[in-house]
Amino acid sequence: MNAKTRWTQAWLVLAAGAICLALVLSTSAQVKTETTTTSGNAAKEVSVERGEVVSVTSNDLVIKMENGEIRHFANVPESARATVDGKELGIHELRPGMKLQRTITTTTTPQTVTTVQSVTGKVWHVSPPNAVILTLEDGTNQQFKIPKGQKFTINGQETDAWGLKKGMQISATKIVEEPVTVSEQKRQVTGTAPPPPPAPPADVPILIAQAASPAPAAAAPAELPKTGSFIPLLGMLGLLSLGTSFGLRILRKQ
Secondary structure, three states: OOHHHHHHHHHHHHHHHHHHHHHHHHHHHHOEEEEEEEEOOOEEEEEEEEEEEEEEEOOEEEEEEOOOOEEEEOOOOOOOOEEEOOEEEOHHHOOOOOEEEEEEEEEEEEEEEEEEEEEEEEEEEEEOOOEEEEEOOOOOEEEEEOOOOOOEEEOOEEEOHHHOOOOOEEEEEEEEEEEEEEEEEEEEEEEEOOOOOOOOOOOOOOOOOOOOOOOOOOOOOOOOOOOOOOHHHHHHHHHHHHHHHHHHHHHHHO
């Protein structure tokens, strides 16, 4: 094989590749595709986690869970918010002792994605039951794989690949239904701040007991009062002596 022949074959291969690429692009333009999505009944699942803030270092949060487990939440984003006592707080505003509750609501929705592909053209060649070449509306020919069980509509009548003949104007529709599940999670963090520390006791005045000073003793009088004279006493002694003498005389006479 000479060099001229090899170059000729190479150009033919390149030309065939270009034609195939053009046909593929043409197919993309000629095949009409419509996609619809229908949703079923959504199911919701709610889970609740509770814990107490142990420490906050930069954007790292350590929480002691309700069951005693210590959990470390690293690199908490600045946009994360917790509603504590009705006030929204960021990661740097959380304090040890705060009680947090995270409520996770998971919504699961079943969906069905329906894809409808349709094509219209004239049969140029058919290789049942696997492939058919159609002349499309823009005059280009394109080969299509025939899915198993594919039906074609000809003059309002349905037929399979074995009923196709060259020159027939046909339209084909391919419907694919794919079930999918869409899950969505919503997270909400609420909490309460720890109670304030007890106020220090108020200053109580200290009572200092003082011993009562004894009352000063009354000074003794320097002299008896004028009513306290010895004269009455001397008179009584005199009378007593006279009485004694008189009694002795009577006894002697007897």
